[in-house]
Amino acid sequence: MVVRREMTGKTADEQSKTFGKSKLAHLMARRGKQLALVTLAGLIWIQPVVTLGPIRSAISTVHAADNQVVELSREWITSGAKHIQYQYTFTRSGKQHKALTDVIAVDLTNPYVQLDVMTGKGGQLTTRQSVENMAKETGAVAGVNGDFFNTAGQGVPMGAAVSKGTLVTSPAQLQGMYAFGVKKDGTPIIDRFGFSGTVLAGDGSTFPLTGINQEAYTTEPDKGYSHVNKMFIYTSDWKSEQRPAASGTTPTEVLVQGGIVQQVSLKAAIPGPVPADGYILRAHGTAADYVATHLTVGQQVNTTYELRSLTDSQTINPSDLKMMIGGHTLLVDQGQPSAFTRSTTSISGGSSVARTAVGYSQDGKTAYIITVENNSSSGGLTLKELQGFMTSIGVWKGMNLDGGGSTTMVTRPLAENEVELTFTTSNGAAGQRAVANGLGVFTTAPQGSLKGLKIIGEKSLFIGQAVAYQLKGYDTYYNPIDTSGANPSWKSDNGNVVWTNEGFKGVKAGSSKITAISGEAKDSMTITVLGGSDLQSLTVGTSFAPLTAGSTVSVPVTATLKDGRSVNVPSQSVKWTFSGMKADVQNGELTVKAVNAGAKIAYATPVYDGFNGTPIVFSTSTEQIWESFDNANNEVTFTGKPAEVTGTASIVQGTGDHAKTKVLKLDYDLTGGSGNKFAYAELNGTVGKAIPDNATAMTVDLLGDSSLNWVRAEFADANGKPVYVDLARPLDFTGWKTLTVDLTASGMKYPAKLKRLYVVNVTEGQDERAMTGSVSFDNIKFTAPSSEGDTGFPSATAQMAVGQKSMTVNGEKQTLDVAPLLKNGTTYIPIKYVLDVFGGSSVWNSTSKKITVTRGTTILELTVGKSEFLLNGDKKQASVSPIITGGRTLVPLRLVSEQLGIGVNWEKKTKSITLES
Structure with missing residues (x-):
């Protein structure tokens, strides 16, 4: 979620000295620092599961009014937890729409599966991490994004978070915010919670605690400052040394270790993080006055606190909980859509977006962790549509978690050792958002015996292609098990593929069912050998090449299938026909053996299963000087990235073998900034300069500095796409050296421009390369088809x-x-x-x-x-x-x-x- 901060007028410290509580609230509302909830990250939808039968491939359908839920797949994650994908068909504005939902159904009665909160990096607040990385760090077998948080803040959840009976964060004083928890007896709860606590000094005096590990925010409904005249506890779960940042209040802090006051800092924070064996009391205003009066070094101090239901006022000791995670509005209550418990405008409640939710069944035995996809395969849901979906499949009580771009689910596929993205997020395949916390699924099951096998490998291959297949296994608790000693037998149901002792090889087009058997366990998978009839096009990464005996060119072949997929064709599956020359192709590289007498044009055509691809044109070529810099009139400028990288790019008199000519000199200093570092010599401003059409090679004289950095060239092709070519990787020489690089494998579309030459020092192994240095460039040439290439045809x-x-x-x-x-x-x-x-x-x-x-x-x-x-x-x-x-x-x-x-x-x-x- 997003929180907007505004600062005007006096600070909260100044105001608290003059005004009472009501006047302070009035002034803060009028001119003080405010933190107002503006937007919450969008949410993703979920669907729960009605029953948890054995793994099956059958499709089940649930109807509710005009809506329809179809189960597409289900797979065990671990004992007591399954991943189920549904297609939800519903009516919106009189038209039918479909959305894909993914549900993790957790059996709360199963002793081997547990739910828990995953927090940031290293389990600490004020850090953020993707759900996938949190799951891998904690060993979770599945997980989703969790609570709402201020995206402009320190990365702290708004609601209560309890992990293994320890209160990590207390709930913020916000209206209508719900939380999901599981008691130690396995009973799930969804409710609104408040916090109450007390500090007991050695002199017998007390002062109320307002919260634990909370960020600064605006309270509701009074719109007050969260930390004004209040006392908070900060534990070692809080990583930042700012407790909290941007609170508008000056802290008084007390360090407590072993129940004894170790340090008191009046009107100033105690420097450094919270120690692992203690906590810090953070006070302001009247709370700070209490500290000054009642707490001294060496004195004993005790704290007590609990959670309180805001629905029935019952108290809950955090130690009686297995876990708890905060969320937003209530969505389902007693199996029916509930009224929203707070405004959903700020979370795009009426928009169709990705959403995340959690709920439980009427008997309290099953928890449902739900996401709805918003990607190329699914269009997301509104909150009301989410409610309809949840109730249609039996969710008894459910609430909303953070969603939109934050919506992420990871699951561990059956027989695999690590979690992976369950679906593409709305931010794209690589677009996992770093979030404050997540809801994780964990297994405590012991190692069981082998229960089943799973074939891992490509489901489609080409004729002549040999593909290795792995056999992985899972035990009686559906956890991965070592199969290295399984010694399986492999077979195919027909001759479309043959077993090679390492995998299957495609023989002819068609489908085959392959099976692996080890003892009583076996698994089967259908694979397809692609034929020419499956292809839409067959293209080579190279369009033009020089027609010279002995020349070589990279010839990667790509097939576009009729279903729209684009796949690389292995070199052993492609046959070639040649016209105008004799040539040979080995391991994806074509070598011209001889040119036919009088031929100025030749062709190499890839063929797959009778399907002819686009030919490569071979023609007589010439090497053209593109830039010698002696009469260069194009603007040359320097750019550094990040901004701290400095240097110069200029045309100067050369040295050594190039002392009589002018060269492009690039001086660089990469000591500033962090991450990958770049020093660019921009050509013709940032526009670049056109290179010969269909160029097949580039030659450049380079003065090296043995820096071990990379020296590269960046082109812009006809589609505006950047094309990067390595000139020296690494730069391991000094003095002038002539380098020739092949452009045929770059996939560059012409016409194209050379935009810049540059030095790059990547993060990995950065300390092994020089941070300062100088390189020079001269005599840039390109080899391209000569203008005579089309001659030799008759005039008629x-x-x-x-x-x-x-x-x-x-x-x-x-x-x-x-x-x-x-x-x-x-x-x-x-x-x-x-x-x-x-x-x-x-x-x-x-x-x-x-x-x-x-x-x-x-x-x-x-x-x-x-x-x-x-x-x-x-x-x-x-x-x-x-x-x-x-x-x-x-x-x-x-x-x-x-x-x-x-x-x-x-x-x-x-x-x-x-x-x-």
């Missing part, structure tokens, strides 16, 4: 007419087996005859209905019925597309010929076409 004039199965080429008549066609104002022709005349080739893929046309350095890919086409790997849009008529594929004349550099003249009266090149 060809004429044909719509509806006629003949054409004349340079005055000589030839027969066509299909006539040009005029349809909807577009002329279509058989491309084969055009290429026979003007040079080039075409390949037709009957599976994908795609035709690939190559002529010179131009590769054109068109698909029947699709107006989108690829030109040298880049997507383009046309108004027309190829068609099939009479069993033959015809292409749009003007679109194809103009892209191939062939001139077109259309005679409307005679419906004749003249092509020239």
Whole structure:
């Protein structure tokens, strides 16, 4: 949650000296420092579980009014805890919507599973950490984000937090805020709680305690300062040396160890953190006056405190609780949607967002930890929709936890050793938000015997690809167990895959059920061997390469599947066809063995299971000097990151072998700041400078300083995407050295620009590299296809007419087996005859209905019925597309010929076409 702080007028200290309690409250409301609840991070929705039967694959459905809950999957996490995913279908504004929810159902009667609070880093307040890292640190087998907190504050939950009977934080004085707890007998509770406590001095006097480990905030409903005239306890659970920060009050602090006052600091904080074997009493105003009068060093002091239900006034000793975690509004009471207990505007209650909640069943035996996904697969829920979902599957009492961008669930998959993200958060795959605390699930089960197996490995593979599969196991308590001695047998139900003693190898397209058996335990998994019919496209990371015998080029191949997935194709699964040269591909690297006599253009085409991919164009190339800096007129500037990094970038007279030329010199000082450090020489301001199209290599002279830092170049490609290329990693030489780097593996889309050259010192191993130094650059060159690349094709004039199965080429008549066609104002022709005349080739893929046309350095890919086409790997849009008529594929004349550099003249009266090149 977000809290806004404003400071105007007198401090709370100054006001408390002059005004009584009512006048102080009035003045603070008018002009004092206020902390007002403005927004709470969005929430995620949950759904609970009705029954906890054995693991099963069957889908169950629950109907409630117009809503429908479908169980998609369930899996044991540990004995007494299951992860269940649901699809919730509901009506919003007269239309049906769907949301995915994930529920951890915990059996509170199971002696081997426990719930507890996970707090920040190292279990301490005023720190924040992602749910995943908290779970890994504490050994939790599952967890979600917990209580609301001030995102601009120190990272302290607003509600009560109890861990193993110890009160970590007391509840803030805020209206309508609920908490969830579990008593030592396993009974769950959801209620509003207050705090009461007393300090008993050695002289028999007492003073009330207001709270434990609380941040500064505005109390409700009086809108007062939380720490004015109050006394708080701070324990070693509080990490920060500010107790608290930005309170607007001057503290008097008392250090107590072993029940004896060790130090009294009047009107000033005791420096340092709270010791592990003691606590600090923090007082202000009238509380500070009490300390000055009644507490002295060496005196005994005792404190007592308890939680109190604000519903029925019953008291609870924190030591009688296993755990407690705070939350926000009540959502469900006695199996029905409850009225919201505080405003939900600040937590986007009416918006469809990710949400987190917790509740329990009517018999009190099951706790439900609930999240709703808000990502590409699910659209989130409003709070009212969340209530409908919870009640429809039997939640008896439930409350809201922090949500929105904070909503995170981690679970330990069956047979695995560590937790992982259960679903992509609304912040993205890597967007786990650091939060103040979380609700964790823990197992105390002993090691059991082997109960079941689980196959781990890829569910799809390519023909010729061998994939290793692991066998993991779980014991009678559904915890992971070592299977290294299991010695399983493996088999497949058909010949689509074969066992290689290490894994399965794809043999032919289709599905196979693989099974592993060890003793009485076994597991099966269906895997799919992808075929050519599963592919939408097959592309290579390199579009152009130099046509020179002995040259090598990296050729990573990527397949886009018809289901939209993009996957890397292993090199052993790809076959290659070559035109204009002899070549060989080994381990993803193509080597030109020989160039055909007279060839200026050659092609290498990847083929998978009969599916032809986009060819790589090989052409004669030249090395061009891009920048020598002797006559450089582009602006060169220095930029450091972080801001503390300093240095200069300038064009100066060279040294050594380059003493007669000018060079780009980059001086850097990386001693300032923290984290990864960068010293940039920006080229042409921050705009960069265009490099030759389809460049395949970059050469640069570099003056090294043996700093062991990395020296890199940053490009911006046609899509504005940054492309990073290592020049020296690490920089382990001094003096001038000529470096050549391959650009073909960068995946760069042209046209592109070189934006900057720079030095980087990454955090890992930072102390092993020099923080200051100087490097210089000179003679930057690029190797790119020469302008002669498209020569060698015949010059000719060809004429044909719509509806006629003949054409004349340079005055000589030839027969066509299909006539040009005029349809909807577009002329279509058989491309084969055009290429026979003007040079080039075409390949037709009957599976994908795609035709690939190559002529010179131009590769054109068109698909029947699709107006989108690829030109040298880049997507383009046309108004027309190829068609099939009479069993033959015809292409749009003007679109194809103009892209191939062939001139077109259309005679409307005679419906004749003249092509020239």
